Structures are given as structure tokens and as C-alpha cells.
Amino acid sequence: MNDHILIVDDEPSIRNSLQSILEEEGYEVSTTDSAESTQALISEKLPSFDAALIDIWMPGMDGLTLLDWLREREENFPVIMMSGHGNIETAVRATKKGAYDFIEKPLALEKILLTLQHALKERALERENKELRNRTMLDGVEIIGNSKRIQEVLAELEQAAPTEGWVLIHGENGTGKELAAKHIHLHSKRNQMPFVAVNCAAIPEAMIESELFGYVKGAFVGASRTKPGKFSQANGGTLFLDEIGDMSLKTQAKILRVLQEQQFEQLGGTETHDLELRIIAATNKDLEKEIQAGRFREDLYYRLNVIPIELPPLRERKEDIALLVDYFLHQFSQSGGFPLKEVSNEAMASLNQYYWPGNIRELKNIVERMVIMVREREISLNHVPPVIRLSNAEVMQVGNLPNNLRQAMTVFEGLFLSESMKKNQWNLDQAAIFLEISRKELEEKIQQFEITVPLDI
Ligand SMILES: Nc1ncnc2c1ncn2[C@@H]1O[C@H](COP(=O)(O)OP(=O)(O)OP(=O)(O)O)[C@@H](O)[C@H]1O
Ligand SMILES: [Mg+2]
Known part of the structure; x- marks a missing residue:
């Protein structure tokens, strides 16, 4: 598509000659005769223009004020100022306000075309960069999951x-x-x-x-x-x-x-x-x-x-847990330069049965922590934070029974603490009241039991 140039000048002769010159060069051209009418046009259509040539001295609002106004709408829109009363000071003011360049009247054809070409080229480069930035910002937006729920x-x-x-x-x-x-x-x-x-x-x-x-x-x-x-x-x-x-x-x-x-x-x-x-x-x-x-x-x-x-919630699509663990293992090994680890079957089973109150963010945090902290190649059950490992009634089944009463009480305490916090929407003050302990005591227990409190709560 041809670049679209806007010419703003109160003198019809300049508008017309510039328009025909630029059109001959293959540009699409629109013109306006005052700053005010330009504002009206641009409020609706700024994205359709690629550059503007603006006269400084016009009756009513002058070109520099219009330039200010334009800058507020779009910082990088290329504007070339034109003036018959050119002096250094005005030129400096215009560039300070963010004009791309300043051209004196009478207008030299060559200079106009060249300046315009440069401005448009810079603009195109900048758009490309922006697009690239956008794309990088949107990197990692892959939505992982095979479950029916997430596919829907x-x-x-x-x-x-x-x-x-x-x-x-x-x-x-x-x-x-x-x-x-x-x-x-x-x-x-x-x-x-x-x-x-x-x-x-x-x-x-x-x-x-x-x-x-x-x-x-x-x-x-x-x-x-x-x-x-x-x-x-x-x-x-x-x-x-x-x-x-x-x-x-x-x-x-x-x-x-x-x-x-x-x-x-x-x-x-x-x-x-x-x-x-x-x-x-x-x-x-x-x-x-x-x-x-x-x-x-x-x-x-x-x-x-x-x-x-x-x-x-993650607990309603447990099929995705293994897939997500694998995805985050790769992601964090790569970004941290760690060798890729594996997860033992028991460890995976315990991740599978957990309630995941903090959902994927919680899973992601835990995988990151294990990638960093575990030295062995394999992440085994005892590397999994206790609150996940032990929050399963299955721990009480034969074979998994705690070794003694003290251990059994510890297991139950961890379980009870995390369930109580869930019940209180992870509001620690509220949970402390519910548990009838002080907030400080609760914080200590959270550390002791390595309970992950979901972020952003
Ligand atoms: N299906 C998925 N596949 C891969 N990564 C995911 C998936 N869902 C979430 N994540 C990752 O989990 C983290 C949390 O996701 P996100 O911030 O989008 O959640 P949220 O619902 O906005 O959470 P909050 O309510 O806490 O703001 C992000 O790092 C995100 O990239
Ligand atoms: Mg969010």
C-alpha cells in the first residue's frame, strides 16, 4: 500500500503543488487548511496516515501547537515542519518538540522528497521493532494441556x-x-x-x-x-x-x-x-x-x-499435571542452565493427588524450586514439599503409615494447617483466628511445613 501523507497549510497554492508532486511520486495525499480541521480529521483517522508536512504559521492554532497535540496522541508519528519565516530558533523549537525535520520555504523539491523518504523509512523500522517487541512480549503464551476441559x-x-x-x-x-x-x-x-x-x-x-x-x-x-x-x-x-x-x-x-x-x-x-x-x-x-x-x-x-x-481449576483436569510438569521442567532447566531432571513415579503420583489451590502458578513455582534445589538427576518423593506429599489420606494407608505417633501427629498437623488456610481463602489473619493461634505462630508453621501460599492472594 502507498504511504499516506497529510499536508497542512493555509496557502492553497502550496497545498496543491505539494499534493501533485507527492502524488506523482506515488504517495497517497490528503490536505487540510488549518490546525483545527487537522485535529478533527486526525482524531478519527490518525492510524491511516504515515507522515505529515505541517506549516508553522497559520491563522488560528499554529503548527507548533498542533505538533504538541499530535505528540500526545502518538509519540512517534513523523512530522516535518515547514516555514517561510525560517530561523534557527524556530527550527530548534520544532525539533525539540519532536518534529522529524524542519524545511524552509520556498520549498526545495529534492529536500522535501528526501526528508520524507527518511522519515518514512525510520517509521517503518520502528513499526517493525514494535511488532518484534510485541511478539516477544507474547512469547511463552502457549497454553499447555490435553485435557478435554482445556481443549474446550x-x-x-x-x-x-x-x-x-x-x-x-x-x-x-x-x-x-x-x-x-x-x-x-x-x-x-x-x-x-x-x-x-x-x-x-x-x-x-x-x-x-x-x-x-x-x-x-x-x-x-x-x-x-x-x-x-x-x-x-x-x-x-x-x-x-x-x-x-x-x-x-x-x-x-x-x-x-x-x-x-x-x-x-x-x-x-x-x-x-x-x-x-x-x-x-x-x-x-x-x-x-x-x-x-x-x-x-x-x-x-x-x-x-x-x-x-x-x-x-487444575484439580479438575489432572491429566494435564504431568504435561505441565514436563513443560516447566524444560522451561526452567533451559533458562537456568540446569541439566534436565526427571520426576520419579512416586513424586509424580503425589503431585497428581494434590488439591492445587494455587493452580498452575503454584505448580510452576514448585517445579521451579525443585529444578533449582534438587541436586540429583531424579526428583523423588522426598523432594516434593511436605504439604503436597502428605495432604493425601492415602498416606494413612498401610505401607505409607507414619512410623510413630509423633510423626503421625506431624502429618496431621501439616494437613490440617493447609486445609484451614484453604478454608479461609489463604487469609492468614483469618486462618490464625480459626486455628486459635497467633499470626506469628502460623507464619512459623507455614515455614516449618513448607506450605506454599499461592501468590497474589
Ligand atoms: N495452560 C497453561 N500452560 C502453560 N502455562 C500456563 C498455563 N496456564 C497458566 N500458565 C502459567 O501459569 C502462571 C499463572 O497464569 P496467569 O498469570 O495467566 O494466571 P491468572 O489466572 O491470571 O492468575 P491470578 O488470578 O493469580 O492473577 C503464568 O506464569 C502462566 O504463564
Ligand atoms: Mg492474573
């Missing part, structure tokens, strides 16, 4: 991906919600555009608006420069709203408004920005229950939940 999910993901439908992913901690979101993005039409993740639970309430919408210089104390928010960063691509069940009602209202109007303003800004992105949301909460409890807005739920996707 994969089919759903692939069916949803090429559509523009918004997706709501639900699943326990560590079941691969973020991975699934990336997978959708990678298989969508937007895969050349950014994938931006926002963890709604991790942003303090007071900062959520500036994080999401961005702010303009001077919007509040400390806002020393204009900063785009996640909505702008993701524009054209996919915005992953993670842990949406943890947003306050106030934040929910703000987000809902933006999603309904498909427009937003930066904090302290007057201008509205159009929203052009796909939303994928995720939560480990049962949102219908949250709605009933008055903690989640029903209207927001219906807006986000166009395509629901449910990620099954």
Missing part, C-alpha cells in the same frame, strides 16, 4: 479471538486468566497493536483515574508533564482489565461511563479522546454473587460479559 477452553478462545466481542474470563487464582487474555489478543486482528494489562486490585483507589485516563500537565500537584493513561496506551489494541471484581463501586461507575460513551478525558484535560479498543476482563470472584451482595454493578457486568470464558 482453547476452542472457545480461538472462536472468540477474531471477533471484536468483549470477553470476561473467570477462574481461580493461577488458572491462566492473563495467559488466556494474551492468547485472544495474539489471535485477533489487533495483534499488531498493543496489549496493555491493568491490575485493578493493585492500583490504589486515589490513583485509578490517573492510571487509566492519564493526566495533563498541572492537573494536580506533581503532574509536571502530560502523561497518557492505560486507555490511551491500549488504543487500537486490547486492554486487559484484571481483577475487576476488586474495583470499588466508585471506580466501577467511572469505568462504566467511559465504556458506554466510548470516550474519555485525561485528568485536568478538556479534550475528549475516542476509545477504540477491545476489553478483556478477568476476575476470580463470582460476579453474580458480588452483584447480589451489592459490591458489583450489574450494568457493568452485562457490558463486559459478552463472551464468558471459564478456566477450570
Whole structure:
């Protein structure tokens, strides 16, 4: 496709001659006669342009102000400034503001074409780099699993991906919600555009608006420069709203408004920005229950939940455990430069029977730890953390019976501790109250029994 150039100049003679010259060279050309009309055009169509030639002196808003405005929308869009009253100072100002180059009028044909060629070449290189970065970011998004459950999910993901439908992913901690979101993005039409993740639970309430919408210089104390928010960063691509069940009602209202109007303003800004992105949301909460409890807005739920996707917990697809162990063994041996280890049958059996409250993330952490810590070539049962090894009633069966009462009590204590924590959603304060011990004591026991507390809880 031909490169599309925008010419902005208030003088019709310049617009016309530049247009015919560039068209002769095979460019596609559009023109506007003022900064204001350019803003209107570009608000809708910036991605369709590859470069712009902008006159500095125009009635109304001048070219340098327009340049500032453009920079806020897209940092790397190539702009070449033109001016009849060229002086060094203006040229320096223009380049400081991020213009690619500055050309004096009367315009020298050669110089224009050459500058334009360079600018477009740089732009193309940069796009390639960006694509490469995107691809590396999306590396390791392979979804491993042969079980019927995960294969069904994969089919759903692939069916949803090429559509523009918004997706709501639900699943326990560590079941691969973020991975699934990336997978959708990678298989969508937007895969050349950014994938931006926002963890709604991790942003303090007071900062959520500036994080999401961005702010303009001077919007509040400390806002020393204009900063785009996640909505702008993701524009054209996919915005992953993670842990949406943890947003306050106030934040929910703000987000809902933006999603309904498909427009937003930066904090302290007057201008509205159009929203052009796909939303994928995720939560480990049962949102219908949250709605009933008055903690989640029903209207927001219906807006986000166009395509629901449910990620099954690992314990419901145990066939995948061996496959995942193998995958992570390879991954961590390779990245850490360790020789590849094997897992003994007994060790594998104990990994298979475990409840996996932290799902794949927990499994991944444990495999990593074993790859690093185990010296032998084979990972055997006693290398498996006790809480996994012993949380099975089978340990009590003949043959596996503890050797004496003290050992039996220890086994039961470990089992009871981890079950109690699960029961209390791994909230240590709550679990300590339940167990009638102090939090400090509980922490010591967690260490003593090597209980893995799922991350991000
Ligand atoms: N099917 C899978 N195959 C390979 N790796 C997986 C799979 N599912 C999850 N993982 C890996 O497990 C880890 C946890 O996954 P992810 O962060 O996507 O889970 P999550 O559901 O978002 O968890 P949380 O609720 O804790 O945020 C990641 O490192 C991810 O790459
Ligand atoms: Mg996550």
C-alpha cells in the first residue's frame, strides 16, 4: 500500500503543488487548511496516515501547537515542519518538540522528497521493532494441556479471538486468566497493536483515574508533564482489565461511563479522546454473587460479559499435571542452565493427588524450586514439599503409615494447617483466628511445613 501523507497549510497554492508532486511520486495525499480541521480529521483517522508536512504559521492554532497535540496522541508519528519565516530558533523549537525535520520555504523539491523518504523509512523500522517487541512480549503464551476441559477452553478462545466481542474470563487464582487474555489478543486482528494489562486490585483507589485516563500537565500537584493513561496506551489494541471484581463501586461507575460513551478525558484535560479498543476482563470472584451482595454493578457486568470464558481449576483436569510438569521442567532447566531432571513415579503420583489451590502458578513455582534445589538427576518423593506429599489420606494407608505417633501427629498437623488456610481463602489473619493461634505462630508453621501460599492472594 502507498504511504499516506497529510499536508497542512493555509496557502492553497502550496497545498496543491505539494499534493501533485507527492502524488506523482506515488504517495497517497490528503490536505487540510488549518490546525483545527487537522485535529478533527486526525482524531478519527490518525492510524491511516504515515507522515505529515505541517506549516508553522497559520491563522488560528499554529503548527507548533498542533505538533504538541499530535505528540500526545502518538509519540512517534513523523512530522516535518515547514516555514517561510525560517530561523534557527524556530527550527530548534520544532525539533525539540519532536518534529522529524524542519524545511524552509520556498520549498526545495529534492529536500522535501528526501526528508520524507527518511522519515518514512525510520517509521517503518520502528513499526517493525514494535511488532518484534510485541511478539516477544507474547512469547511463552502457549497454553499447555490435553485435557478435554482445556481443549474446550482453547476452542472457545480461538472462536472468540477474531471477533471484536468483549470477553470476561473467570477462574481461580493461577488458572491462566492473563495467559488466556494474551492468547485472544495474539489471535485477533489487533495483534499488531498493543496489549496493555491493568491490575485493578493493585492500583490504589486515589490513583485509578490517573492510571487509566492519564493526566495533563498541572492537573494536580506533581503532574509536571502530560502523561497518557492505560486507555490511551491500549488504543487500537486490547486492554486487559484484571481483577475487576476488586474495583470499588466508585471506580466501577467511572469505568462504566467511559465504556458506554466510548470516550474519555485525561485528568485536568478538556479534550475528549475516542476509545477504540477491545476489553478483556478477568476476575476470580463470582460476579453474580458480588452483584447480589451489592459490591458489583450489574450494568457493568452485562457490558463486559459478552463472551464468558471459564478456566477450570487444575484439580479438575489432572491429566494435564504431568504435561505441565514436563513443560516447566524444560522451561526452567533451559533458562537456568540446569541439566534436565526427571520426576520419579512416586513424586509424580503425589503431585497428581494434590488439591492445587494455587493452580498452575503454584505448580510452576514448585517445579521451579525443585529444578533449582534438587541436586540429583531424579526428583523423588522426598523432594516434593511436605504439604503436597502428605495432604493425601492415602498416606494413612498401610505401607505409607507414619512410623510413630509423633510423626503421625506431624502429618496431621501439616494437613490440617493447609486445609484451614484453604478454608479461609489463604487469609492468614483469618486462618490464625480459626486455628486459635497467633499470626506469628502460623507464619512459623507455614515455614516449618513448607506450605506454599499461592501468590497474589
Ligand atoms: N495452560 C497453561 N500452560 C502453560 N502455562 C500456563 C498455563 N496456564 C497458566 N500458565 C502459567 O501459569 C502462571 C499463572 O497464569 P496467569 O498469570 O495467566 O494466571 P491468572 O489466572 O491470571 O492468575 P491470578 O488470578 O493469580 O492473577 C503464568 O506464569 C502462566 O504463564
Ligand atoms: Mg492474573
